[in-house]
Amino acid sequence: MSENLKKIEKITSSKYKYGFITNIKEDRVPNGLNRNIVKTISKIKNEPQWLLDWRLKAFSHWEKMKEPKWQNLNYPEIDFQDLCYYSAPKEKKKLKSLDEVDPELLKTYKKLGIPLDEQKMLAGVAVDAVFDSVSIVTTFKETLKKAGVIFCPFSEAVQKYPELIKKYIGKVVPYTDNYYAALNSAVFSDGSFVYIPKNTRCPMELSTYFRINAANTGQFERTLIIAEDNSYVSYLEGCTAPMRDENQLHAAVVELITMDNAEIKYSTVQNWYPGDEKGVGGVFNFVTKRGICHKNAKISWTQVETGSAVTWKYPSCILKGDNSIGEFFSVAITNNFQQADTGTKMVHLGKNSKSTIIAKGICAGKSNGSYRGLVRINKGATNSRNFSQCDSLLMGDKCGSHTFPYIEVKNNSSQVEHEATTSKIGEDQIFYCNQRGIDTESAIALIVNGYCKDVLDQLPMEFAVEAKKLLEISLEGSVG
Amino acid sequence: MSLINNLEKYSKTLLLSTEEKNDLNSFFSSGFPNISDEEWKYTSLNKIVKNDFVVEDLPVFDEDNIIDKVSLGFKNKIVFLNGKLVSSPKIDGITISDFKSFKSKTNNSILSLNSSMARNGFSIDVENNTVLNSPIEILFLISSTRNTFLQYRNQINLGKNSNLKIIENIHSIHENLAFINHFTQVKCDENSIFEYNKTQNNKDNFSLIDTCNIYQEANTTSSVNTLIFGGSFIRNNLNFEQNGENAESNMNGVSVLNGSQFADNHTFVDHKKSNCRSNEVYKGIYLDKSKGVFNGKIMVRPESQKIDAFQSNNNLLLSDESTIDTKPQLEIYADDVKCSHGCTIGQLDKEALFYMKSRGLAEKEAKALLTYAFTNEAIDKISVPEFKDKCEKLIAEKLNVKLDFNH
Numbered sequence: 001m002s003e004n005l006k007k008i009e010k011i012t013s014s015k016y017k018y019g020f021i022t023n024i025k026e027d028r029v030p031n032g033l034n035r036n037i038v039k040t041i042s043k044i045k046n047e048p049q050w051l052l053d054w055r056l057k058a059f060s061h062w063e064k065m066k067e068p069k070w071q072n073l074n075y076p077e078i079d080f081q082d083l084c085y086y087s088a089p090k091e092k093k094k095l096k097s098l099d100e101v102d103p104e105l106l107k108t109y110k111k112l113g114i115p116l117d118e119q120k121m122l123a124g125v126a127v128d129a130v131f132d133s134v135s136i137v138t139t140f141k142e143t144l145k146k147a148g149v150i151f152c153p154f155s156e157a158v159q160k161y162p163e164l165i166k167k168y169i170g171k172v173v174p175y176t177d178n179y180y181a182a183l184n185s186a187v188f189s190d191g192s193f194v195y196i197p198k199n200t201r202c203p204m205e206l207s208t209y210f211r212i213n214a215a216n217t218g219q220f221e222r223t224l225i226i227a228e229d230n231s232y233v234s235y236l237e238g239c240t241a242p243m244r245d246e247n248q249l250h251a252a253v254v255e256l257i258t259m260d261n262a263e264i265k266y267s268t269v270q271n272w273y274p275g276d277e278k279g280v281g282g283v284f285n286f287v288t289k290r291g292i293c294h295k296n297a298k299i300s301w302t303q304v305e306t307g308s309a310v311t312w313k314y315p316s317c318i319l320k321g322d323n324s325i326g327e328f329f330s331v332a333i334t335n336n337f338q339q340a341d342t343g344t345k346m347v348h349l350g351k352n353s354k355s356t357i358i359a360k361g362i363c364a365g366k367s368n369g370s371y372r373g374l375v376r377i378n379k380g381a382t383n384s385r386n387f388s389q390c391d392s393l394l395m396g397d398k399c400g401s402h403t404f405p406y407i408e409v410k411n412n413s414s415q416v417e418h419e420a421t422t423s424k425i426g427e428d429q430i431f432y433c434n435q436r437g438i439d440t441e442s443a444i445a446l447i448v449n450g451y452c453k454d455v456l457d458q459l460p461m462e463f464a465v466e467a468k469k470l471l472e473i474s475l476e477g478s479v480g
Numbered sequence: 481m482s483l484i485n486n487l488e489k490y491s492k493t494l495l496l497s498t499e500e501k502n503d504l505n506s507f508f509s510s511g512f513p514n515i516s517d518e519e520w521k522y523t524s525l526n527k528i529v530k531n532d533f534v535v536e537d538l539p540v541f542d543e544d545n546i547i548d549k550v551s552l553g554f555k556n557k558i559v560f561l562n563g564k565l566v567s568s569p570k571i572d573g574i575t576i577s578d579f580k581s582f583k584s585k586t587n588n589s590i591l592s593l594n595s596s597m598a599r600n601g602f603s604i605d606v607e608n609n610t611v612l613n614s615p616i617e618i619l620f621l622i623s624s625t626r627n628t629f630l631q632y633r634n635q636i637n638l639g640k641n642s643n644l645k646i647i648e649n650i651h652s653i654h655e656n657l658a659f660i661n662h663f664t665q666v667k668c669d670e671n672s673i674f675e676y677n678k679t680q681n682n683k684d685n686f687s688l689i690d691t692c693n694i695y696q697e698a699n700t701t702s703s704v705n706t707l708i709f710g711g712s713f714i715r716n717n718l719n720f721e722q723n724g725e726n727a728e729s730n731m732n733g734v735s736v737l738n739g740s741q742f743a744d745n746h747t748f749v750d751h752k753k754s755n756c757r758s759n760e761v762y763k764g765i766y767l768d769k770s771k772g773v774f775n776g777k778i779m780v781r782p783e784s785q786k787i788d789a790f791q792s793n794n795n796l797l798l799s800d801e802s803t804i805d806t807k808p809q810l811e812i813y814a815d816d817v818k819c820s821h822g823c824t825i826g827q828l829d830k831e832a833l834f835y836m837k838s839r840g841l842a843e844k845e846a847k848a849l850l851t852y853a854f855t856n857e858a859i860d861k862i863s864v865p866e867f868k869d870k871c872e873k874l875i876a877e878k879l880n881v882k883l884d885f886n887h
Contacts, residue, residue: 070518379800394815397785403810408522409825412797416825418808424815 029086035059038186041086045155048162051169058175058185065179071341072370072402075284075310078249085187085220140204147203149233150195154222157193164195168226172255172290172318180251180286180312184220188253191222196231196262205460207236221252227262227297234265236463249284250308256291256299260321263298264291267459268315269467272307279337279366282309289313295321295350302458304467305332305340306474314372316345319353319381326355329455331467333474334367334399343373343390343404348381348414357388358454363399364475370402375416377409384414392422393451395444395475445472483529483629483659484511490535491597503586503596510589519588522773522805523715523744528659528687533629537599538562541623543653550651552866554617561621563600563630573610574644577603582635584665590689590717594663598631601663608639608669615645615677615864620660622650627657634664638672638700645675647867652686659687666694666702670724674702677867680714681874684739687713698724698753705862706745708735709874714743720758721750732858733762734871736851736878737770744773751780751787760791761858765851766802774806776821782813791821796828796854798847828854848881 029040038059042052067078144151150161158165175185196202227233237254250272256264266289275282285308291299301315317326328344346355361369371390392401403420425447433443449456449468456464491504512529513520540561547559556569558576568576579601586592602618622628638644652658668674680688688711694702706716720729735743749758764772778789795804808821828850836846852875859875862868872885 392810392812394812394817397782397815399815400782400811400813402812403821404807405809405823406805406807407823407825408803408805409795409797410803412800412802412827414825415827416823418823419821420808420810421820422810422812423818 029084031084032081033059033083033085033187037085041187041189044086045158047158050166051158054170054175055186058182059187061176062179062182062186065182068179071312072368072372072404073310073312073339073341075339078284080183083249086189143203147200148197149200149202150193151206152193154188154191154193154224157224161193161195164226165193165224168224168255168257170255172257172292173253173288178288181253181288184222184251184253184288188220188222191224191252193223194225194233194235196227196233198228199230200228201231202233205234205236219250221250223252223254224257225255225264225266226257227259227264229259230261231259232263234267234460236267236269236460238269238271249286251286252288254287254289254315258291258293258297258299260295260297262294263300265300266291266302266315267463268301268303268305269463269470270303270305270307270311271470274307274336274338275309277336279309282338283307284310285312287313289315290318290345291316291326292318292320293324293326293350293353296323297321298325298327300327300329300458301344302329302455303331304455304459304470305330305342306470308340309338311338311340311342313342314344316347317355318347318349319355319384320349321353322350323352324350325353328355328357328359329458330359331362331452331455331471332360332369333362333471334364334369335474336365336367338365338367340368341370341372343371345374346376346386347374348377348384348386350381352383353381354385355387357386357390359388359390360452360455361390361392361401362395362448362451362475363392363401364395366398368400368402370404371420372404374406375408375418377411377414377416379410382411382413386414386416388418390418390420391451392420393448394422394424444475448472448475481532483531483533483535484508486533486535486629487593487597494597496596499583500596503592506586507589507592507596513589519746519775523742525713528657528713531627531657533627533657533659534624535629538624538628538630540564540566543623546621546653547619550619550621550649552617552647552870554615554647554866556614556616558602558616558618559621560600560602560619560632562624562628563632565600565602568602569616571612571616573607574612575605579603579633580635582665584663585693590661591663591691594631594633594661594691598633598661598663600631601633601635603634604636604644606636606638606642606644606672609641610639611643612645615647615675615867618646618648620648620650620662621653622658622660623653624656624658625654627659629659629661631661632663636664636666636674638666638668638674640669641671642669643673645677645864647677647679647864649679649681650688650690652682655685657685657687660689662688662690664692666692668694668696668700668702670697671699672697673700675863676702676704677707677862677864678705679707679709679871679874680711681707681709682711684710684712684741686711689715689717691717691719693719693721694729695721695723696727696729699726700724701728701730703730703732703861705858706731706733707871707874708733708737708743709878710737710741711743712741715746716744717746717748719748719750722752722756725753725755727753727756729756729758730861731758731760731762732861734855734858734875735762735764735772736767736855736875737765737772738767738878740769740771742771744775746775748777749779749789751778751784751789754783754785754787756784756787758789758791761861762793763855763858764793764795764804765798765855766796766804767798769799769801771803772805774804774808776807777809777811778819778821780812780814780817780819784814785816787814787817787819789817789819793821793823794854795825796851797825798827798851845881845883848876848879848883849885851875851879852883852885
């Protein structure tokens with residue numbers, strides 16, 4: 001062990017001083033879901049009356065709804081009355097050193113090339129402030145403040161900027177939208193709030209990773225991003241490192257609002273626990289993500305989906321303003337017994353609106369991946385343009401890949417193109433690589449990376465590097 | 481009274497077998513499909529089924545030269561007048577007979593209704609090694625002074641190494657509403673070749689649901705060409721099931737719609753065995769307030785390796801009031817496959833139009849020529865020249881130009 005490392009170990013053996021400060025007495029509400037639970041959650045979070053009313057309205061609506069069954073997913077029935085809907089962000093039991101961490105996890109970190117101190121933070125090993133990102137966060141917050149950007153936890157925003165929350169919450173994803181959005185609206189735990197003022201270019205990429213208490217936003221995350229006129233922000237969600245979580249069900253809602261000439265770039269790397277090789281365990285991830293574009297505005301969704309046992313996610317754009325642009329770039333990888341039903345919706349309302357969809361699916365093992373997308377061009381959306389491409393790559397004869405695109409066009413000046421292909425990696429391609437001294441596993445990684453390049457190129461630089469490695473790890477053992 | 485009441489009343493007068501009773505009950509318990517059914521998301525039957533229909537047997541009518549007028553002039557003709565088989569040819573190796581009851585899949589309420597109450601239709605059995613070079617023309621003519629609901633239930637069985645071509649035309653002559661529930665089951669035994677050409681060219685009082693289930697054994701080729709030129713409501717369900725290796729399924733469709741016509745093409749290819757192929761080309765042209773729906777599904781079952789499936793759906797929206805909803809789907813459970821689909825929605829190329837106009841073609845003719853060229857990929861697959869000519873004429877007629885595309 002190097003000198004430096006020893007020092008770290010020594011420091012880290014002291015108790016973590018920067019745990020969550022919480023003055024909430026009960027840290028867990030009883031299992032089950034009813035009006036009282038919703039009221040309790042709201043009370044714990046000290047929310048204003050209007051938000052409680054909103055939650056309750058969402059709850060009564062949820063009660064009337066039926067769980068959707070149309071998705072191409074197969075999972076055991078979820079007993080919504082047997083879940084805990086709120087547990088306070090409690091301090092996790094910190095491990096003393098990396099030696100206590102699951103060696104499998106460490107192996108993965110090493111492959112991802114995560115620095116040692118970060119590894120510790122991720123694995124839940126106590127890290128002293130010197131190595132923590134707190135100092136980074138402080139400088140980071142200052143820069144944002146100077147620019148007038150608000151970036152804080154959702155519950156903090158409810159206290160500090162209630163007028164903004166009141167104005168925009170549920171405007172893009174109303175609580176009536178779908179079963180899981182209604183559930184989230186009733187019991188959302190926490191999340192992020194971002195506000196970019198007019199004529200501002202956010203000086204840095206915002207990442208949930210840097211919002212220190214993001215580590216425990218709970219299972220019902222809610223994100224709201226508002227970009228005022230002529231502003232720009234790039235937001236990163238998630239983390240390439242595998243996340244272990246005791247919560248089986250995740251139902252998040254993300255709302256993006258882009259005013260005239262604004263742009264939001266939203267990148268996600270989702271790597272929740274996918275369950276083991278036998279398909280036991282794993283997170284069920286039901287996410288509603290949607291953005292609205294006003295005049296000349298642009299929303300770009302980029303996602304790399306590698307985790308979760310079940311993924312149900314359709315980041316969408318409502319292209320309301322003239323000349324607005326929506327983009328969706330996705331790589332979804334499923335292995336073992338994972339299932340993903342993911343895609344996008346592009347609803348064209350404004351004139352000359354444009355959308356691009358590039359979805360790449362990779363299925364290995366006994367997994368199933370589906371692309372499900374909607375492109376709707378309304379009557380008033382003249383001269384609109386859409387291009388969609390959905391490709392699937394199959395590895396192994398036990399997996400399945402499916403495409404369900406819906407295309408609806410209601411005027412005669414718009415152009416829509418859709419193409420989809422499904423195939424496997426050619427034996428000749430692998431042979432070509434083998435011949436040049438690249439072993440089969442690396443060859444597949446090489447081909448997969450090439451196949452996903454269109455999407456990975458959209459990710460911010462440091463994310464892209466990690467995502468590439470993540471692809472390799474996700475597909476490990478799927479060959480031969 | 482609405483159609484479902486008419487049917488309920490009529491069903492009580494019929495003698496039904498146990499199976500037919502079961503089918504009837506399953507129809508009445510689910511009723512006609514509505515838009516909350518995923519397969520009928522864009523297609524509503526409400527406007528049709530709310531009407532009062534005559535569901536009982538109709539008398540055979542006698543109209544001068546009507547058969548000659550509608551027929552393409554082939555020697556072998558099967559003719560139905562108001563549901564009754566009035567003439568059928570005698571061909572060596574082929575047995576043609578009137579309606580015979582047979583079992584079929586009843587996986588939706590439309591088929592349950594058909595299987596329980598249909599009493600009209602044909603049955604064609606082609607013996608092994610029979611090759612018929614000229615096609616059999618089948619005419620279903622309807623004429624009534626009242627709103628008519630009719631069901632046909634047909635079966636075609638092709639023996640080993642046989643070859644059969646069919647041209648089918650369902651035509652309503654009078655001004656009253658006609659609603660047809662048409663079902664055909666085709667079984668292709670090994671090495672047989674089958675071609676089915678359908679024209680659906682009717683006035684705006686005509687509604688049709690046409691279901692065709694084709695079961696293919698090894699080394700068979702079957703092709704279905706669906707040419708839609710009119711009708712207020714058309715829904716085609718075309719299903720292929722490949723039960724043997726090296727089977728090939730081809731589907732071509734052209735829809736040219738105007739007014740407030742509506743056409744919905746649903747296709748489904750079920751690749752159950754390895755080394756099979758499917759090709760699908762559907763072209764839609766929509767004028768005025770017409771509406772089109774396309775839903776193509778390709779399913780590759782586990783263990784069905786080396787499948788080559790291709791599907792394309794191209795649409796031209798020539799009017800601002802026209803609409804297209806399309807859903808090309810792939811469901812693939814095997815890895816060594818080559819499956820692709822493409823779908824486009826657009827307009828005529830302005831530069832090509834300009835090029836033609838600058839060479840002296842009037843705008844209308846230039847547009848028609850480009851539109852014809854757009855359909856050509858599908859039309860070209862028709863192997864019966866007389867039928868192909870007829871289709872080309874109908875396209876010109878529909879686009880309101882006096883052009884002969886072939887010369």
